[in-house]
Amino acid sequence: MRSLKPDYFDAPVFSHIYIEKEILSHPRTRQLLERFPGIPRIEIDHYKDVFCRQKQDYGLQQRSRKLILAGRREHFLYEGAPVCQDFGNRHFYYSSCVMNCIYDCEYCYLKGMYPSGHLVVFVNLEDYFRAVAQKLREHPVYLCVSYDSDLAALEKLLGTCELWTEFAAKHPDLTIEIRTKSANGAMWDRQEPLPNIVYAFTLSPQRIVEQSEHRTPSAQARVSCAVEGMAKGFPVRLCFDPMLYCADWQQEYGSLLQQIDRELEERQMTWEQVRDVSVGTFRISKEYMRILRAKEPDSLVTQFPYENVDGVYQYPPKLKQQMEQWMIEELSGRISKECIYHEYRT
Amino acid sequence: MIHIVCALYQEAHFLITHYQLKKRNDFHRLQVFENTERGLRVLVTGVGMLRAAMAVSIATERLKVAEHDLLWNIGSCAASFEASPGTVFLCNKLIEEPTGCTFYPDILYRHPFEERAVVSRMTPMTGEPEPGLLYDMEASGVYQAGISDYGPHRMLFIKVVSDYGKGTPDATALQCLMDEAGETILPFLERFLSFHAGQEQSATGxxxxxxxxxxxxxxxxxxxxxxxxxxxxxxxxxxxxxxxxxxxxxxxxxxxxxxxxxxxxxxxxxxxxxxx
Incomplete structure (x- = not known):
């Protein structure tokens, strides 16, 4: 069925909307439903009734996406995972107000983590804000809000980044990272830059984008969008993480860096205007990798013979070090070393 | 192979005649008709969710399910809203009345039908039903028996309105109704059969x-x-x-x-x- 003609699949952005009965009258639910007139709506008791069914096909579901509107009842904040970079922040959390992503990256851990390819949107953002505000009473918080999705890519639809920005404006002790592969330049016009909202662009060479990051904007589009944001005063982080191996990876990543050089030069900007950069090669937990390999049997990235180091699959140590060191050296010639983050807690 | 579960022979008649399905004689608790060249098999199970579930289990166990096989349930139903007899619906929600459990088949393919939820009951629908729903007696049984082999994305539930809970059509009328509905269902089924015919598993050398x-x-x-x-x-x-x-x-x-x-x-x- 995977190779059924594309027109067999119900292909609009979302072909069906599942809605938890409890949040039917929530203003954000009503707002979202107005945007999708004429799409079948199915009432459900709990999002897990759809999202957690057994034996779902993530790949097929990505070709005919459903939107699930739900209310989060608990777990508004999670502590940052060891494989994630904390950028020197002691109180590192992430939150998940949307589950799943509209992009289709072959190596994405979400495929290993979630049983379904459908998109879950939790409409009760106010409860997230309350949970963060409570945590802020104890200590400053560094919060990644776009790990289990790509909120910037969904901004036009959900407006979540704008709401987080409004919240962060009132809480200087809160630093929010919005990680994205999108190239949504319109978001720069909808918000004011804040020092405590960091837009983190995951960048990959065009060859990797075409090979493994399906439905994502091109490398050039991402670079342009990131640089435009910087030009408008937004704090922008460039993430060369995950770096992915391909036969001529040095040349590919070298071209990517040159693309950024050119884009900055065109706007008469320098690397000093980049808030910081992160470097890391692909890594994923053993459990997620097992599922990912089953879901992506023909993917070069997932089928790479990684080494299992303490339950985390990663490139063989020599290759890992070679790739990361090369990138760090390249970046050191462009940006101060203090702005380069490459250690994660493994 | 597409496995289609029908409760009654009259519901399966249009499939059996159109695809010239041959009856297998090695099944005793259900009737099995198939055309292996076209990749179609029809299971006539008898009325009720338990019979349907049992038939799916027996067939699945004996016939083995290949990676791309599909399980469809085609049958008649009652409607608690205005819909002409013979209208075809695709079910996006299956509510099992005796247990209150709800199941959601994945609707991943383009289709020409209107969608509705169906309530599976142990007895035919009578009295004052909840408005806006379809009522059948098999769908939830088929889903539960099929889920572990087919998953929610390889099961489809197609229901044809035959009555409104005030008496069911006799066998001849039901067959006529289903044969007519077949004209809408067959082109949809044909798309899947054509695809399946060309899909030979490429085994590792x-x-x-x-x-x-x-x-x-x-x-x-x-x-x-x-x-x-x-x-x-x-x-x-x-x-x-x-x-x-x-x-x-x-x-x-x-x-x-x-x-x-x-x-x-x-x-x-x-x-x-x-x-x-």
Whole structure:
């Protein structure tokens, strides 16, 4: 069925909307439903009734996406995972107000983590804000809000980044990272830059984008969008993480860096205007990798013979070090070393 | 293969005649009709969710389910809203009345039908039903019996309105109604059958598998080493890296087969290191 003609699949952005009965009258639910007139709506008791069914096909579901509107009842904040970079922040959390992503990256851990390819949107953002505000009473918080999705890519639809920005404006002790592969330049016009909202662009060479990051904007589009944001005063982080191996990876990543050089030069900007950069090669937990390999049997990235180091699959140590060191050296010639983050807690 | 579950022969008649399905004589608790060339099999199960579930279980166990097989349920139903008799609906929600459990088949394909939720009951719908719903007696049984083999994305539930809870049509009228509805259902089914006809599973070549097994033996692989080796070979195949020639050369030079597990492990490490 995977190779059924594309027109067999119900292909609009979302072909069906599942809605938890409890949040039917929530203003954000009503707002979202107005945007999708004429799409079948199915009432459900709990999002897990759809999202957690057994034996779902993530790949097929990505070709005919459903939107699930739900209310989060608990777990508004999670502590940052060891494989994630904390950028020197002691109180590192992430939150998940949307589950799943509209992009289709072959190596994405979400495929290993979630049983379904459908998109879950939790409409009760106010409860997230309350949970963060409570945590802020104890200590400053560094919060990644776009790990289990790509909120910037969904901004036009959900407006979540704008709401987080409004919240962060009132809480200087809160630093929010919005990680994205999108190239949504319109978001720069909808918000004011804040020092405590960091837009983190995951960048990959065009060859990797075409090979493994399906439905994502091109490398050039991402670079342009990131640089435009910087030009408008937004704090922008460039993430060369995950770096992915391909036969001529040095040349590919070298071209990517040159693309950024050119884009900055065109706007008469320098690397000093980049808030910081992160470097890391692909890594994923053993459990997620097992599922990912089953879901992506023909993917070069997932089928790479990684080494299992303490339950985390990663490139063989020599290759890992070679790739990361090369990138760090390249970046050191462009940006101060203090702005380069490459250690994660493994 | 597409397996279609119908409760009654009259509901399956349009499929049996259109595709010239032949009855199998080796099933006793259900009737099975099939045309293996077209990749279609119809199970006539008898009325009720338990019979439907039992039939799906028996058929699944005996006939084996291939990776791309589909399980459809086509049958008549009652409607608690205005809909002409013979209107075809695709069910996006199955509510099992006796237990209150709800199931959601994945609707992943374009289709020409209106969608509704269906309530599966133990007895035909009578009295004052909840408005806006369809009522049948099999869907939830088919779903539950099929879920572990087919998953929610390979099951479809197509229901044809035959009544409104105030008396059901007789056998002849039901067959006429379903035959007419078949004109809407058949083109949709045909799209899937055409696809399935062209979809032969490409099995891994026997020789390739034998060659890999020989390599496993000749490297004296442990289970972990075997996994590593297979992963390496899989990656090389995807990356168009021809390691087989290299290994054959080593066979020619007597480097392979290895003499011990230790030697095999060293060889595997060398092989990996040479690739990246």
């Amino acid at each position: 026997q020789t390739e598998e034998e060659w890999e097994q020989r390599l496993v033996r000749d490297l004296h692989c442990s289970v972990t080493m075997e996994h590593e080796l297979m992963q390496l070979l899989r990656y090389c195949a995807l990356a168009d890296r021809n390691v087989r020639d290299e290994l054959e050369r080593d066979y020619g030079q007597g480097v392979l087969p290895c003499r011990s597990k230790r030697e095999g492990k060293q060889y595997l490490e060398k092989l990996k290191a040479g690739l990246f």
